[in-house]
Amino acid sequence: MKILFIHQGPHKVHAAFGESITDKWFFYGNNRKSIIKTFLKSIIKNNEQFDVIFSEGGSGLPIAALKKLKNSRTKIILLNADKFFYLISKTNPIKRLLMKFLLSFVDRIIAISEMNKKLASKYFDNSKISVVHPFGVNVNFNINCPLDTTNILFIGDHRVFDKKFDNLVEAVKILNDKGWNFQLYLIGSCADVINENYDWLHKIGYTERPEKYFSECSIYVHPADFDPCPVSVFETMAAGMIPIVTKCTGQADILKENGLDFLIMDNNRPSTIASKIIEIYNKPLNWKKEISMKCKDISRCFSEEKQVEKFRKIFNEIIEDLCELPLHDGRGFLFQ
CATH class of the missing domain: 3.40.50.2000 (Glycogen Phosphorylase B;)
Incomplete structure (x- = not known):
């Protein structure tokens, strides 16, 4: 099972999620200009095929869709951690059509909050959207803050x-x-x-x-x-x-x-x-x-250990459902 994590940085939480499922990463850009440049280069290059593309945010969907066009068996899982669905109704009609077109390539969504799931369900099958909340990154301390200050x-x-x-x-x-x-x-x-x-x-x-x-x-x-x-x-x-x-x-x-x-x-x-x-x-x-x-x-309740474990569990369940293949042998999931 070949899995590619495409990202724009990534955020430390999303990096922890990505690391838990694959060591194959691809930077697709972090602004409009670099994303377009990467997309144009990928039309000719980057022809390696993957079974699953895990995209950090909607900005990665052009690259993910391109890879799916090159290999129709590729599955796309979107990490809905940005404003993609919030912006659909607020953008111009042409861009809205493009966003919906890109969304048609997506097989499953993992949202990082119930709020994001509710928004996404206006444009995507609710039964195919899971939720995994992030975790606090800077929590390695023992602090009891003062509660009587201004x-x-x-x-x-x-x-x-x-x-x-x-x-x-x-x-x-x-x-x-x-x-x-x-x-x-x-x-x-x-x-x-x-x-x-x-x-x-x-x-x-x-x-x-x-x-x-x-x-x-x-x-x-x-x-x-x-x-x-x-x-x-x-x-x-x-x-x-x-x-x-x-x-x-x-x-x-x-x-x-x-x-x-x-x-x-x-x-x-x-x-x-x-x-x-x-x-x-x-x-x-x-x-x-x-x-x-x-x-x-x-x-x-939202520690790194708990949330990464929950993410892996849900991701594995999605892969089993999409690929109709058992991905474990009783000891753990066999990502390669």
Whole structure:
């Protein structure tokens, strides 16, 4: 069984998934120009055939479809960890047709959240979509964050158009203009695109030690328009921070399942974010400790070991179903 993992980086979680099933990897590009260039080169080159193509995100589908056109027996499994299905309805008609055409080559989907599965099921057979959540990458610490501070944290890249951390900055400004003294820490390239400067706004940027800030902040806010299942939420929960997320963040379903609906916002307007921050901040310390412990327990359910094991199990089941071949001999699965 020859399996190829095609990727755009990859994300550390997706790399762990890929490593668990094959050592055959192919970089298809990480932006439009490099993806097109790789696709054009692959029309003539890269004729090696594979039984299964595992694609990290929808951007890999042009390469995956091309390989399937060269070998009709090839099966394509899509790791739905991006905004592919979120964007279908928002893009122009021509691009929408192209996305649906590429999707017609896909045999199975593994989504990284129930939210992503719901979106994908609008365009793909729901019975052929599985869910495997990611895991927190930076969780190798023993932290009990302080729960009585006014320190708020956000972690993310520079994509302000969907992460909407600018709304969080505005929310904290609303609160501090009213006399509060909240401190907002921005980790990641998100800090590079915020032009405002305030005494309470700390633009940390990239850091190899995010746990330093995990041990100083009490609340983590993820105000995204759409985010499939950001690992930063699991990571901060592992430190005991209380998360506040939008209903369009992948962990919203997990919080809801665990009776933590009150940590979910219906929208990401600055006024809504500000109100939710005050609501959580004003809770008694004992209540915060109880919620913090519950968040820690939830994060432990999504460890790297558990999620990679779950991914392998589901991937193996999909392969058995697609190929109608027994891939194990009672001792384990025989990937080659």
